Amino acid sequence: EKEHTGDFHVEEAVEWPGLDLKLGQVSGLALDAENNLVIFHRGDHVWDENSFDSKFVYQQRGLGPIEQNTILVLNPSNAKLLHSMGKSLFYLPHGLSIDKNSNFWVTDVALHQVFKLGAYDREPLLMLGVALQPGSDKNHFCQPTDVTVDPITGSIYVSDGYCNSRIIQFSPNGLYVMQWGEETSLGRARPGQFRIPHSLALIPDFSQLCVADRENGRIQCFMLETGEFIREIKHKSFGRELFAVSYVPGGLLFAVNGMPYPGEAEPVQGFVMNFSTGEIIDTFIPLRKSFEMPHDVVASEDKTVFIGDVQARAVWKFASTEKMEHRSV
Numbered sequence: 001e002k003e004h005t006g007d008f009h010v011e012e013a014v015e016w017p018g019l020d021l022k023l024g025q026v027s028g029l030a031l032d033a034e035n036n037l038v039i040f041h042r043g044d045h046v047w048d049e050n051s052f053d054s055k056f057v058y059q060q061r062g063l064g065p066i067e068q069n070t071i072l073v074l075n076p077s078n079a080k081l082l083h084s085m086g087k088s089l090f091y092l093p094h095g096l097s098i099d100k101n102s103n104f105w106v107t108d109v110a111l112h113q114v115f116k117l118g119a120y121d122r123e124p125l126l127m128l129g130v131a132l133q134p135g136s137d138k139n140h141f142c143q144p145t146d147v148t149v150d151p152i153t154g155s156i157y158v159s160d161g162y163c164n165s166r167i168i169q170f171s172p173n174g175l176y177v178m179q180w181g182e183e184t185s186l187g188r189a190r191p192g193q194f195r196i197p198h199s200l201a202l203i204p205d206f207s208q209l210c211v212a213d214r215e216n217g218r219i220q221c222f223m224l225e226t227g228e229f230i231r232e233i234k235h236k237s238f239g240r241e242l243f244a245v246s247y248v249p250g251g252l253l254f255a256v257n258g259m260p261y262p263g264e265a266e267p268v269q270g271f272v273m274n275f276s277t278g279e280i281i282d283t284f285i286p287l288r289k290s291f292e293m294p295h296d297v298v299a300s301e302d303k304t305v306f307i308g309d310v311q312a313r314a315v316w317k318f319a320s321t322e323k324m325e326h327r328s329v
Ligand SMILES: O=C(N[C@@H](O)C(=O)O)c1ccccc1
Pocket: 025, 027, 047, 048, 049, 094, 295, 310
Protein backbone atom coordinates (compact mmCIF):
# COMPACT_ATOMS: atom_id res chain seq x y z
CA GLU A 1 0.00 0.00 0.00
CA LYS A 2 1.64 3.27 -1.10
CA GLU A 3 1.35 6.15 1.31
CA HIS A 4 0.58 9.63 -0.01
CA THR A 5 3.45 11.35 1.67
CA GLY A 6 4.94 12.89 -1.49
CA ASP A 7 4.55 16.45 -2.60
CA PHE A 8 1.15 16.37 -4.32
CA HIS A 9 0.13 19.09 -6.75
CA VAL A 10 -3.02 19.42 -8.85
CA GLU A 11 -3.04 21.76 -11.85
CA GLU A 12 -5.46 22.41 -14.69
CA ALA A 13 -4.68 20.46 -17.87
CA VAL A 14 -4.92 23.51 -20.13
CA GLU A 15 -4.60 21.44 -23.30
CA TRP A 16 -8.00 19.81 -22.53
CA PRO A 17 -10.33 21.15 -25.26
CA GLY A 18 -13.45 20.13 -23.30
CA LEU A 19 -13.56 23.58 -21.72
CA ASP A 20 -14.86 24.92 -25.05
CA LEU A 21 -17.81 22.50 -25.23
CA LYS A 22 -21.22 24.16 -25.49
CA LEU A 23 -23.03 22.50 -22.60
CA GLY A 24 -26.16 23.15 -20.60
CA GLN A 25 -25.99 23.39 -16.82
CA VAL A 26 -23.51 20.63 -15.92
CA SER A 27 -24.91 18.76 -12.91
CA GLY A 28 -23.16 15.38 -12.77
CA LEU A 29 -19.89 13.74 -13.83
CA ALA A 30 -18.72 10.12 -13.81
CA LEU A 31 -15.98 7.97 -15.34
CA ASP A 32 -16.92 4.79 -17.20
CA ALA A 33 -15.01 1.49 -17.21
CA GLU A 34 -12.60 2.82 -19.87
CA ASN A 35 -12.08 6.04 -17.88
CA ASN A 36 -14.08 7.98 -20.46
CA LEU A 37 -15.66 11.12 -19.01
CA VAL A 38 -19.46 11.01 -18.75
CA ILE A 39 -21.32 14.33 -18.39
CA PHE A 40 -24.92 14.73 -17.24
CA HIS A 41 -26.20 18.18 -18.29
CA ARG A 42 -29.48 20.06 -18.67
CA GLY A 43 -29.40 21.04 -22.34
CA ASP A 44 -31.68 24.06 -22.75
CA HIS A 45 -33.40 23.65 -19.35
CA VAL A 46 -32.26 25.63 -16.29
CA TRP A 47 -33.01 25.33 -12.59
CA ASP A 48 -33.92 28.81 -11.40
CA GLU A 49 -36.24 30.51 -8.91
CA ASN A 50 -39.31 29.76 -11.05
CA SER A 51 -38.70 26.03 -11.44
CA PHE A 52 -40.60 24.90 -8.34
CA ASP A 53 -43.55 26.07 -6.23
CA SER A 54 -43.46 26.25 -2.44
CA LYS A 55 -44.39 22.57 -2.25
CA PHE A 56 -41.45 21.59 -4.51
CA VAL A 57 -43.71 20.73 -7.40
CA TYR A 58 -41.95 21.34 -10.74
CA GLN A 59 -43.59 24.27 -12.58
CA GLN A 60 -42.12 23.97 -16.08
CA ARG A 61 -43.60 20.69 -17.16
CA GLY A 62 -45.09 22.50 -20.15
CA LEU A 63 -41.57 22.74 -21.57
CA GLY A 64 -41.61 18.97 -22.04
CA PRO A 65 -38.48 16.89 -21.41
CA ILE A 66 -35.04 18.05 -22.58
CA GLU A 67 -34.77 17.25 -26.29
CA GLN A 68 -30.97 17.25 -26.37
CA ASN A 69 -28.98 14.19 -25.31
CA THR A 70 -28.33 14.81 -21.62
CA ILE A 71 -25.70 12.08 -21.17
CA LEU A 72 -22.46 12.60 -23.12
CA VAL A 73 -19.52 10.17 -23.18
CA LEU A 74 -16.22 11.89 -24.05
CA ASN A 75 -12.67 10.79 -24.74
CA PRO A 76 -10.87 12.04 -21.59
CA SER A 77 -7.84 13.28 -23.55
CA ASN A 78 -9.27 15.12 -26.56
CA ALA A 79 -12.89 15.60 -25.40
CA LYS A 80 -14.17 13.96 -28.60
CA LEU A 81 -17.80 12.80 -28.31
CA LEU A 82 -17.85 8.98 -28.26
CA HIS A 83 -21.52 8.39 -27.43
CA SER A 84 -24.55 10.37 -26.33
CA MET A 85 -27.97 9.43 -25.00
CA GLY A 86 -30.72 10.54 -22.61
CA LYS A 87 -32.89 12.71 -24.86
CA SER A 88 -36.63 13.19 -24.14
CA LEU A 89 -36.29 11.54 -20.70
CA PHE A 90 -35.37 14.24 -18.18
CA TYR A 91 -36.47 17.69 -16.99
CA LEU A 92 -33.78 18.71 -14.45
CA PRO A 93 -30.81 16.35 -14.37
CA HIS A 94 -28.83 16.23 -11.13
CA GLY A 95 -26.73 13.25 -9.97
CA LEU A 96 -24.88 10.66 -12.06
CA SER A 97 -22.93 7.50 -11.29
CA ILE A 98 -21.89 4.39 -13.22
CA ASP A 99 -22.05 0.94 -11.65
CA LYS A 100 -19.64 -1.95 -12.15
CA ASN A 101 -21.84 -3.35 -14.93
CA SER A 102 -21.60 -0.04 -16.83
CA ASN A 103 -25.18 1.00 -16.14
CA PHE A 104 -25.83 4.73 -15.74
CA TRP A 105 -27.66 5.82 -12.58
CA VAL A 106 -29.13 9.31 -12.50
CA THR A 107 -31.44 11.53 -10.45
CA ASP A 108 -33.84 14.19 -11.77
CA VAL A 109 -34.87 16.85 -9.24
CA ALA A 110 -37.96 17.90 -11.27
CA LEU A 111 -39.27 14.35 -11.66
CA HIS A 112 -38.18 13.50 -8.06
CA GLN A 113 -36.99 10.17 -9.47
CA VAL A 114 -33.94 7.90 -9.76
CA PHE A 115 -33.26 6.02 -13.01
CA LYS A 116 -31.07 3.08 -13.97
CA LEU A 117 -30.18 3.18 -17.67
CA GLY A 118 -28.37 0.58 -19.74
CA ALA A 119 -25.54 2.08 -21.79
CA TYR A 120 -27.45 1.60 -25.05
CA ASP A 121 -31.05 1.14 -23.97
CA ARG A 122 -33.62 3.80 -24.53
CA GLU A 123 -36.01 2.56 -21.85
CA PRO A 124 -34.88 2.83 -18.22
CA LEU A 125 -34.09 -0.54 -16.60
CA LEU A 126 -35.35 0.68 -13.19
CA MET A 127 -37.14 3.76 -11.85
CA LEU A 128 -37.55 4.78 -8.20
CA GLY A 129 -39.93 7.48 -6.98
CA VAL A 130 -43.18 8.73 -8.58
CA ALA A 131 -42.86 11.12 -11.55
CA LEU A 132 -43.34 14.76 -10.57
CA GLN A 133 -44.63 13.83 -7.09
CA PRO A 134 -42.42 15.07 -4.22
CA GLY A 135 -42.76 13.20 -0.93
CA SER A 136 -40.77 11.55 1.84
CA ASP A 137 -42.06 8.02 2.23
CA LYS A 138 -40.59 4.76 0.86
CA ASN A 139 -41.41 5.48 -2.76
CA HIS A 140 -41.39 9.27 -2.97
CA PHE A 141 -38.29 11.45 -2.99
CA CYS A 142 -38.03 15.23 -2.81
CA GLN A 143 -35.45 16.56 -5.30
CA PRO A 144 -33.11 13.58 -4.95
CA THR A 145 -29.52 14.71 -5.47
CA ASP A 146 -27.36 11.61 -6.08
CA VAL A 147 -27.38 7.83 -6.39
CA THR A 148 -24.60 5.24 -6.11
CA VAL A 149 -24.43 1.44 -6.14
CA ASP A 150 -22.22 -0.71 -3.88
CA PRO A 151 -20.06 -2.78 -6.28
CA ILE A 152 -19.89 -5.62 -3.75
CA THR A 153 -23.49 -5.96 -2.55
CA GLY A 154 -25.39 -4.22 -5.37
CA SER A 155 -27.22 -2.13 -2.76
CA ILE A 156 -28.47 1.22 -4.09
CA TYR A 157 -27.98 4.41 -2.04
CA VAL A 158 -29.92 7.62 -2.76
CA SER A 159 -29.23 11.02 -1.19
CA ASP A 160 -32.67 12.55 -0.76
CA GLY A 161 -32.49 15.51 -1.31
CA TYR A 162 -32.95 19.23 -1.36
CA CYS A 163 -36.29 18.97 0.43
CA ASN A 164 -35.61 15.87 2.52
CA SER A 165 -32.63 15.11 4.78
CA ARG A 166 -31.98 11.43 4.45
CA ILE A 167 -30.00 8.64 2.79
CA ILE A 168 -32.07 5.68 1.64
CA GLN A 169 -30.78 2.18 0.95
CA PHE A 170 -32.57 0.01 -1.62
CA SER A 171 -31.89 -3.64 -2.47
CA PRO A 172 -30.24 -4.41 -5.83
CA ASN A 173 -33.68 -4.80 -7.41
CA GLY A 174 -34.99 -1.54 -5.99
CA LEU A 175 -36.85 -2.58 -2.83
CA TYR A 176 -36.72 -0.16 0.11
CA VAL A 177 -34.39 -1.52 2.83
CA MET A 178 -33.75 1.32 5.31
CA GLN A 179 -32.94 4.98 5.68
CA TRP A 180 -31.05 7.31 8.01
CA GLY A 181 -30.62 11.02 8.55
CA GLU A 182 -32.71 13.89 9.81
CA GLU A 183 -33.12 17.62 9.35
CA THR A 184 -30.49 19.81 10.99
CA SER A 185 -31.99 21.31 14.13
CA LEU A 186 -31.44 24.99 14.90
CA GLY A 187 -28.00 25.69 16.27
CA ARG A 188 -25.24 23.14 15.86
CA ALA A 189 -25.54 20.44 13.21
CA ARG A 190 -25.22 17.13 14.97
CA PRO A 191 -23.93 13.84 13.46
CA GLY A 192 -26.48 12.28 11.12
CA GLN A 193 -28.25 15.58 10.54
CA PHE A 194 -28.23 17.07 7.03
CA ARG A 195 -28.93 20.37 5.28
CA ILE A 196 -29.07 19.19 1.64
CA PRO A 197 -27.30 15.83 1.35
CA HIS A 198 -25.95 16.78 -2.06
CA SER A 199 -23.43 14.19 -3.32
CA LEU A 200 -22.35 10.63 -2.46
CA ALA A 201 -18.97 8.88 -2.46
CA LEU A 202 -18.98 5.15 -1.82
CA ILE A 203 -15.74 3.72 -0.43
CA PRO A 204 -15.87 -0.07 -0.86
CA ASP A 205 -12.41 -0.62 0.69
CA PHE A 206 -13.72 0.73 4.00
CA SER A 207 -17.43 -0.15 3.59
CA GLN A 208 -18.28 3.51 4.00
CA LEU A 209 -20.59 6.03 2.35
CA CYS A 210 -19.51 9.67 2.54
CA VAL A 211 -22.03 12.45 1.98
CA ALA A 212 -21.47 16.09 0.97
CA ASP A 213 -23.67 17.74 3.60
CA ARG A 214 -23.89 20.84 1.43
CA GLU A 215 -25.26 23.69 3.58
CA ASN A 216 -23.56 22.38 6.71
CA GLY A 217 -20.29 22.75 4.75
CA ARG A 218 -19.04 19.31 5.74
CA ILE A 219 -18.59 15.68 4.71
CA GLN A 220 -20.19 12.98 6.87
CA CYS A 221 -19.20 9.33 6.53
CA PHE A 222 -21.35 6.36 7.56
CA MET A 223 -21.14 2.55 7.67
CA LEU A 224 -22.69 1.24 4.43
CA GLU A 225 -24.66 -1.58 5.96
CA THR A 226 -26.02 0.13 9.06
CA GLY A 227 -25.96 3.87 8.38
CA GLU A 228 -24.02 4.27 11.62
CA PHE A 229 -22.20 7.64 11.77
CA ILE A 230 -18.43 7.20 11.63
CA ARG A 231 -16.97 10.67 11.32
CA GLU A 232 -17.21 14.19 9.97
CA ILE A 233 -14.58 15.85 7.77
CA LYS A 234 -14.78 19.62 8.02
CA HIS A 235 -12.20 22.34 7.41
CA LYS A 236 -12.43 26.12 7.81
CA SER A 237 -11.28 26.40 4.19
CA PHE A 238 -14.50 24.66 3.09
CA GLY A 239 -16.42 27.81 3.99
CA ARG A 240 -20.19 27.50 4.36
CA GLU A 241 -21.04 25.05 1.56
CA LEU A 242 -19.48 21.75 0.44
CA PHE A 243 -21.07 20.68 -2.86
CA ALA A 244 -19.54 17.38 -3.94
CA VAL A 245 -17.26 14.57 -2.83
CA SER A 246 -15.61 11.73 -4.74
CA TYR A 247 -13.31 8.88 -3.68
CA VAL A 248 -10.42 7.45 -5.69
CA PRO A 249 -9.27 3.89 -4.90
CA GLY A 250 -5.91 4.21 -3.19
CA GLY A 251 -7.14 6.55 -0.48
CA LEU A 252 -7.76 10.02 -1.86
CA LEU A 253 -10.96 12.01 -1.38
CA PHE A 254 -11.75 14.94 -3.70
CA ALA A 255 -14.28 17.68 -2.98
CA VAL A 256 -15.46 21.10 -4.16
CA ASN A 257 -16.99 23.86 -2.04
CA GLY A 258 -19.33 26.76 -2.82
CA MET A 259 -18.67 30.39 -3.72
CA PRO A 260 -17.95 32.50 -0.64
CA TYR A 261 -20.83 34.53 0.75
CA PRO A 262 -20.21 38.30 0.61
CA GLY A 263 -17.43 39.20 3.00
CA GLU A 264 -16.34 35.63 3.59
CA ALA A 265 -12.72 34.71 3.00
CA GLU A 266 -12.79 31.08 1.91
CA PRO A 267 -12.50 30.95 -1.91
CA VAL A 268 -14.37 28.48 -4.12
CA GLN A 269 -11.90 25.66 -4.89
CA GLY A 270 -11.20 21.96 -5.24
CA PHE A 271 -9.74 19.92 -2.38
CA VAL A 272 -7.66 16.74 -2.29
CA MET A 273 -7.73 14.95 1.05
CA ASN A 274 -6.17 11.87 2.53
CA PHE A 275 -9.24 9.72 3.16
CA SER A 276 -7.88 8.04 6.28
CA THR A 277 -6.82 11.20 8.11
CA GLY A 278 -9.25 13.65 6.48
CA GLU A 279 -6.35 16.09 6.10
CA ILE A 280 -6.15 18.39 3.07
CA ILE A 281 -3.20 17.47 0.80
CA ASP A 282 -3.77 20.14 -1.86
CA THR A 283 -6.31 22.67 -3.14
CA PHE A 284 -6.82 23.79 -6.74
CA ILE A 285 -8.59 26.32 -8.98
CA PRO A 286 -8.68 26.68 -12.78
CA LEU A 287 -6.04 28.54 -14.79
CA ARG A 288 -8.56 29.19 -17.58
CA LYS A 289 -11.87 30.85 -16.67
CA SER A 290 -13.07 30.57 -13.04
CA PHE A 291 -15.26 28.31 -10.92
CA GLU A 292 -18.79 29.71 -10.51
CA MET A 293 -20.79 26.89 -8.97
CA PRO A 294 -18.68 23.72 -9.13
CA HIS A 295 -21.28 21.00 -8.78
CA ASP A 296 -19.58 17.63 -9.18
CA VAL A 297 -16.10 16.15 -9.08
CA VAL A 298 -14.77 12.83 -10.36
CA ALA A 299 -11.22 11.51 -10.37
CA SER A 300 -9.45 8.51 -11.87
CA GLU A 301 -6.77 6.32 -10.34
CA ASP A 302 -4.05 8.20 -12.22
CA LYS A 303 -5.28 11.28 -10.29
CA THR A 304 -6.86 12.99 -13.27
CA VAL A 305 -9.69 15.13 -11.88
CA PHE A 306 -12.72 16.58 -13.66
CA ILE A 307 -14.91 19.35 -12.19
CA GLY A 308 -18.36 20.15 -13.61
CA ASP A 309 -19.85 23.59 -12.99
CA VAL A 310 -23.64 24.11 -13.15
CA GLN A 311 -23.41 27.91 -13.51
CA ALA A 312 -20.33 28.19 -15.76
CA ARG A 313 -21.77 25.28 -17.83
CA ALA A 314 -18.20 24.02 -18.13
CA VAL A 315 -16.04 20.99 -17.33
CA TRP A 316 -12.38 21.47 -16.33
CA LYS A 317 -9.72 18.76 -16.36
CA PHE A 318 -6.89 18.73 -13.81
CA ALA A 319 -3.78 16.56 -13.68
CA SER A 320 -1.81 15.69 -10.59
CA THR A 321 1.94 15.58 -10.19
CA GLU A 322 3.23 13.71 -7.20
CA LYS A 323 6.80 13.10 -6.12
CA MET A 324 6.14 9.83 -4.34
CA GLU A 325 8.37 8.66 -1.50
CA HIS A 326 7.90 4.93 -1.85
CA ARG A 327 7.39 3.60 1.68
CA SER A 328 6.01 0.12 2.02
CA VAL A 329 3.74 0.08 5.06
O1 LIG B 1 -28.94 25.12 -5.60
C1 LIG B 1 -29.52 25.38 -6.63
N1 LIG B 1 -29.16 24.82 -7.82
C2 LIG B 1 -28.03 23.92 -8.01
O2 LIG B 1 -27.73 23.14 -6.91
C3 LIG B 1 -28.38 23.07 -9.21
O3 LIG B 1 -28.34 21.83 -9.12
O4 LIG B 1 -28.72 23.71 -10.22
C4 LIG B 1 -30.65 26.36 -6.66
C5 LIG B 1 -31.07 26.94 -5.48
C6 LIG B 1 -32.12 27.85 -5.51
C7 LIG B 1 -32.75 28.17 -6.71
C8 LIG B 1 -32.33 27.59 -7.88
C9 LIG B 1 -31.28 26.68 -7.86
